[in-house]
Amino acid sequence: MEENLVNGIRVRFAPSPTGNLHLGGVRTALFNYIFALKYSGKFILRIDDTDRVRSKKEYEDVIKDDLRWFEIKWDEFYRQSERAFIYEKYLNTLKENGLAYECFCTEEEILKSKEIAIKSKKPYIYNGRCANLSSGEKEKLSFSLKEKGLYSSIRLNIAQVLRMDPSFYSVEFNDAVHGHLSFNSKLIGDFILKTEDNRFAYNFASIIDDYDLGITHVIRGEDHISNTPKQILILKALGKEPPVFAHISLLYGKDGKIMSKRDAASNIKYYKEEGYLPEAVLNYLAVTGNTFTVHSSKDGKKEIFEKEIFSNILEMADLLDIKKAKGSSAVLNEDKLRHINEKRLALMPAEQLIKVLTEKFQAASILAKLKEEYGEDFYFEIIDFLKNEFKTVKEILKELEIFFDDFKINLSGIKYDDGLRKALLDSFQNINDFNENSIKNIIKEAASQNSKTVKECYETLRLFITGRLDGPSILKIIKFLGKNRAVKRLSI
């Protein structure tokens, strides 16, 4: 693949706006995007909305918003619904050259002959009835179709294509991930280019666009493998050369079932709500069903290791090798996503995290409040502290609440040692130098003076400061809160 990358690389992501973007779709978009990044190519977003009934503008908007959330930026944008004249043009050339023909068969007829074929254990191939009709017959069939309120469709004439170039008896191509693939075109049958309701069929519109838009590499899900020979045949009929194909594996849901646009856990919204960083999701998506290897040498010895956590998307792009993508499908593992999110969170500088929190998680107001109450220095320190303690931004945002004066602690029904509380309060009031060490010492003193364990002191303290018995270092939290807030919470 590397050899022919001298000229401009052009890739595309072509979702249909018939539902929300799901993780599998994001993964396909991502591979295209980083492929373009790696080779300084163009990434094109094309909305495949040939299905006018199911396609909705709102879904197109959701797809765009989601891609923006992930910062997957497209260089060019197209809608298939606006490009029908182009498909029409190519279809006419096919017709003029006798490579496409009008078909008057009804669904009933097709289904029936398919059923017969299956029953007799023979491959179903369209019988080509309409390939060689006289104009009189056409008129007659057309008339009877119209009487039923139906229209004719257009098929590719494969026999004619083969006559043009007999080598295409076997359609072969080198898939960048699957290697050499070959299909017998005799078994494909004359397939539909334009439907009876006057729409361009997917296989036609898609490959015409890929050609017309100058796409050099088609990176898509492996569910399209069987469509590829058809698309190649269309191009061949037009005398054009096909792009390079790379069929990446599909991502399955946690239940091992194929991802559905209706499945909550495959919807991007879920990951936003759970507080996963967009780049962590991309990082996860990139390493599942795929391997990034780094070659290094230590003491003259060559070492290879698999890279799993990236610091940014450029690094991912740089290390991408589409040939390393697995041909087998992968199952979503949210624990691993969580793990990657945690790592990426820790790696991220506080300033950058603040930017992400503001832009991607609507946290602007709470951050502004924090900054105002704690001052610039503590503001960054607190964020820096929390990002190392939690796995998701949801958890961070939740923890942020304890830093504010209006944080309510509900201790009703919870047992605590009130004497110890008073003792701690007393000690706290008398601290002059308020820092981690002095707080630590005070706790020790309080423990010995009240014949309690240090652990009990910490627990009581934690309970009155945060309302919980677990969480990040209570010493650090108290340091950030400061003497006044700490005393106030102990004074309840």
Add this chain to the structure above:
RNA sequence: GGCCCCAUAGUCUAGCGGUUAGGACGUUGCCCUCUCACGGCAGUAACACGGGUUCGAAUCCCGUUGGGGCUGCCA
């Protein structure tokens, strides 16, 4: 039914004829520790099955099984 893709632990993977089958997530135990998490250490768990080829197979070939896709108009 036909054609095609795929097959290493619960999950994601390394491996490309000779390895104690490596790593990651999870999980278990221990250490660290005010708790949770992090981190450190240790453990757990896999070549779907059956034939070949070969001195030798996770690795190459064939078959079976299983999962998936396409096959009339979803993309």
